[in-house]
Amino acid sequence: MIKISSLSKYFGKIHALDNLDLEINKGELLGIIGPNGAGKTTAIRIICGILKPDSGDVVVNGYSVLKDPIMVKSMIGYLPEEPNLYERFKARDLLRYFGELYGVPKDNLNNRINELLELVGMENRAEHRINTFSKGLRQRIAIARALIHDPQIIIFDEPTMGLDPATSLAIRGFIENLKGEKTIVLCTHYMDEADTLCDRVAILNGGKVRDMGTPEYLKAKIHGDIILEIKIQNQNIDTEKIHSLSSVESVNLNGKNLSISLSSKQEISDILRLIGNNMISINTKEPSLEDVFIHSIK
């Protein structure tokens, strides 16, 4: 559905994308995670035809974003990171404006607007101006705007960023409802969001895909790791001695929290002996997508 080949982009001297290759299948929900400045927003802006790459191409449903940008744009619904909308509009007019620009037939437009307002739970705010909306309401109407032309592909850039937990949950609900029906690219900082929603996750760093696969696959890749999370009374711990044990991969002491990554369980008793009475509690932790992320960008 979307094929990104050797995509590179510079902003002045900054190399935002470095020969990025990525394929997104039809009906798939692909998550893109990565630290700030990894190139996530640049990549999706290029897919949407907003930015032009310095080299490489993106082909969407057989159409090149360089050769047929209008065709590509008409297939994509894009929700940018900041829901910057035209303040002067009423919610309904905003949707009508974008509907007309996207070429939604006039006969269908009113129904589509009502449908979307209902979907995002804003049917009773349809005649209110955008400048009276909270960030959460703006995000809801921005989602409706992105869906106005019933696109085959939807690209969400940090859709739950800065929203309260309830609104975030609602937005995740909208995305979940679209899953399977549409091809979705979800760019997020929230690992649990990517873990729960995405079919596959691409970890981007330095403008390149560092790792990619289903959340389970990515987690399984570091499944050998056992993480011990130990709460201690004081920092009087010989971390170097712990680190010298053959199965210990890393030791992180953060205040009264000690995190030890092990490749096998054999030396756990040795570790506990070294900590001795200083220990308050101990937990073993399954690797999460966050661990995969940290592991990948190291």
Added chain:
Amino acid sequence: MRFLKITKWELKNTLSSKKFITIIILQFGLLILMMSFFNMFIGSIESEDGISLSPSLSKFASIDVSDNNSFIITNLNKEVLDIRLVDYNNSLKRLRDGKTTAIIVSPENPREKIESFQTINIDLYINSEDPKQSVVLNEVNSTLEALSTSISDEWINSLIPPEKIVDPEVKEEKKGEFLPLQIIKKMMIAILLFLPLFLFGNMVVDSIVGEKERKTGEIIIAMPLSHSDIIMGKNLAIILIIALQTAIWIITLLIAGFNIKNPQLVYLIVLLTSVPIIGITSVIATYSKNYKEAEIGLSLVYIIMVGFLIIPALAYISTRSLSSNISPMTLVMRIFSGEAISGVDFIIPIFSILMVSLISFWTSIKLFKRDDMVFGPRPNLIRIIMDFLGIKKREFK
């Protein structure tokens, strides 16, 4: 024709905006105010008193006159000179004390002496340290010259028998208005008509720079529209608003009794002139990072554009040079004068309008296509010019 959708919505939003309605009312108020001012100004010029932009010379310098026979005193310019009739000795003291600029002394019985063909002497004493002395000297010279002419005419007439004196046939023929008045009138009406073109620059800025400042540019570029659709759609909306505004102004001027010859043609020329102005404004808006920068650029460029319109028009009045036709305002002034304008006369202004429009809109679209213009970091002007010239090729795909 996708850009028409943008135009439609820009127009709809603008015309329903309270801010725009307020601006239109204020502009209309400005027109009424300017018309009243203009009428007052013309009224003052046409009145007998006239209007003077130079400082008043009333009673500018003082002169003491010793003239027992009222030979000179009646002929001196009382507007400029503060005249005192005093005796000779007293005047000398006043001159020494710096209380008067000059003393003029007329001889005893001057008329009798003239009639008996005697030479008469008129003495003028001037305070050479007084800077007003030259004014006094000029006034006295003019007075004496006028007096001399009057006495000569009187004497010549006395030699001719009264029945042979015939009044010369002087026929006053008034043809049109006094030239400077004509120019002022035409110029002012032309300025009033071209003024709306410069009142909508901020709307262009708001329409383009606003997308960058509000960060809505991203979603508009993500639409299935080309960059040229966006720029042309937005600018066409402003041109249509100018068309409406100019029509209202012309109708108002006509209703108010201003004489505009061939208003339809004048309207068309003014409207065509708006195209390059909006084009240049669009270039500034596309290049600017924010409103402040755009407004500074706009002020500078508008001064140049006003000069480009007015200076050739003024040059045409004084020299009738063909090259002055480069300004559409010259063409409008010529229409006001009732001159026969051939198709050839339209070529230069229309060509200049067309060229500036094409170049400015092309530049604006090219700039808007650049990622760094909308999302930054914006390159400097030299870099952009070099890119345009292809010195270091940068792709505008």
